[in-house]
Amino acid sequence: MADERQNGPDDLEKRIAEAKAKQRHGRTHTAAEGNAETRGWAVGIEFVGAVIVGAVIGLLLDKWLNTAPWLMIVFLALGFAAGLRRAFTTSKQFDTDFTNDEQ
Template identity: 35%
Template sequence: MPDQEHRKRLDALDDRIAALKGKEQKPHQEEHYSQANMAWRMVIELVSGLGIGFGIGYGLDSLFGTLPILLVVFTLLGFAAGVQTMMRTANELQRTKSAEAAGEEKRTEDGD
């Protein structure tokens, strides 16, 4: 009998803790992985832009016989495209964080 009574008290305590923490709160570890995933996404976007520009430039230089000119031009264009895509991702992340902060602020105002 005492085990059942202790179990009920522990369950009630767990329920109270969960209610105080809020069910929509992300654990710190999930937020860290989300930021790491965004960072890797941005690195991959930059490197892929460079790689695609390099490949196109090298292919066109091989085709036309003008080895360094188009390679350099398209590598720079690929870098610019990679930076632009990376900045777009950063803006998307910033908008998401702002929307989450505005939602938390609204919930806090409604709760008071």
């Protein structure tokens, strides 16, 4: 099958110019959208961090007390609960900050 479009240098420059024009006229992210994305990443990282910390504490206690895998399971669940609690608290704080910024 033959490619129907021209592949010369003029065609490439034309396509680059069209792409740049679309990018200039396309939708750009506002500062508020960027801030919301950053906050979303922060909530996710805090949640994952809490789960990992809980699992590591449980694993270390299991090795020390020779109770594997029970303490790891308990602390993994506690880390999950702590991560959820922190995520809800942080999200609520972000919502409060957002409504205060609008007023």
